[in-house]
Each structure stands twice: as structure tokens, then as C-alpha cells.
Amino acid sequence: MAGFLIKRLLQAIFVVVAVTLIVSFAIRLTGDPALMLSQGAGSITEEDLARIRESLGLNQPFFVQYADFMLGLFSLDFGRSFLGGTQVSALIANALPATLMLAFASMFVSIVISIPLGIKAAISRGKWPDQVIRILSLVGLSFPNFWLAIMLVLLLSITFRLLPPSGMTGIENFIMPAITMGVILTATNVRLVRTSMLETLQSQYIMVARAKGLSENVVLYKHALRNCAIPLVTYFGLQFGNLLGGIVVVELVFNWPGMGTLAFEAVGARDYPVLQAVITVLSIMIVGVNLLVDIAYGLIDPRIRTE
16 A cells, blocks of 8 residues: 555646646746736836736746745745735635635535535436426536526526625625536436446445345445445545536636635736645645545555555
């Protein structure tokens, strides 16, 4: 198991380094922050722009800037924002919990709905419940998350005035964003649970369990669901990682003060330190989730450790 962990950890470190290098290079192609900061300052010369670049540390060669960023990464010092001079680590500390809470709430909604529906579809294969669940999952996959978010705001906030349309001031603010992301995730997860359960229910040990006279709930939830856990754990973990990176649109619609909103504002302002830090932190978390999934996969199935 130790060799398996070391191999996966080295792969994770390589991915993080590659991502930070690519991101550091790519964001410098978006434009010159000095021009953005000098807007509205009246007549400005090239010497003025050079002084602004020097004050921001942009006059250094690219690899010197990258090395400074990586050294700061180990101490969680991402520098200061170009706009206002706020510590980037403070901005991340304020935004990250909001994104994580929304991601966990969305995953909870999805898992709670998708596992029972997927099992019901599997045991009703070819019957009307199976057909209805599969059609609903297909409809859910067809909805763009921003459209569903806007529809929920129009219906629950503007028409019926049941929920606040934006912000994060209380538990009621979680409902619409979590439903938006949860419904989209559920549409995929239901089909995955159904497929995994169908394969498991055809196994010989399930027939033996039923022959012993065990109740259907015991067969389904104790034996079948447990043994199809490997693909489910793997996919749910990977899905959570993707959720962190794809939650930007939903945060913008609901004015959610998370990492997506912070990154969007940084792109418009060409705020390199903030954008670089947001993408790096999210990348590390996604890689970390994938690493935990690999470890869980290895614990569940010892055969994986030899690969």
C-alpha cells in the first residue's frame, strides 16, 4: 500500500506543478494590468506604465515571477491584489468556505436523490418507473445550469417570493443554488447508479442471498449497493472535483461570494495574483480529491494497488 500511495502522491505533485506553470503563463496573455490600472488617470506615458509594472513586480522575467509564486505557495502567501492591495490569501480565505459549502450541499442533494432513484430504476428494469426515471434524467441532462438557476429565481423569488434571489445571509440562500447544481448532477448519477446496480443484481452472490431468504432491502442495500460502491465512490469523488471548477456560473447567477465570483472579477480586472491563486487552490483541491478517490479505490479493491 505504501508504494501505491507514493506513486499516486508523485503523480499529484506533477499535475499541480504542471497546472500552476500553464496557468501562470496563460493569464499573462490576457493583457497588461498596468493599462487597466492606469485607465481614468488622464495622460500617461510609457515611463509611467513602466513604473506601475515595476511596482507590481511585472518587470521581472516570467520564470522569476513563477518561482516567487511557488515559494509563496508553500507559506500560503499569494501576494497582494493589484486592486486595493488586499492580501490574496485573505480573499481566498473568505471565498473558499462559501464555494465548499455550496459544493457539499449540491453533492448531498444529488446523492440523496440519485441513489434511491437509481436503485428503483434498476429493480424496475423495463417497467414504467424505470422509463419515467430515465426520461427525467435525460431531461435533467438537457438543462443548462444557468437556465435552471434563472428559472428558479423567477419562480421562487420573483413570482412567489419564497426565497431570497441572491447572496449568502442564511440557510435559505443555499436552497436554490444547491437544487440547481444538485439536479444537474442527479441526472448523471441516476444513470450511473442504475447501470452499476443492474450489473451487480445479475451476480451469482445476489442470487444466493435471495435464495437464503434475505429480505429485498437487505439484498439491495447491504449486499448489492455495497459491492457496486467502487464505481460510485470513484465517480462521486471525481464529480465533486469537477463541481469545484464548474460552479462559476451558478455563483454568478446567485451572487454567491465564492471562488467562482472572485475569479470572474479577477479576469475582468486582469488581477494576476488573485486569478492565479484561485485557479491554483482549486486545482490543488481537485487533485487532492482525485488522490483521495484513488486511495479509497485501493482500500476497497486491493487489486488496484498493484497497477
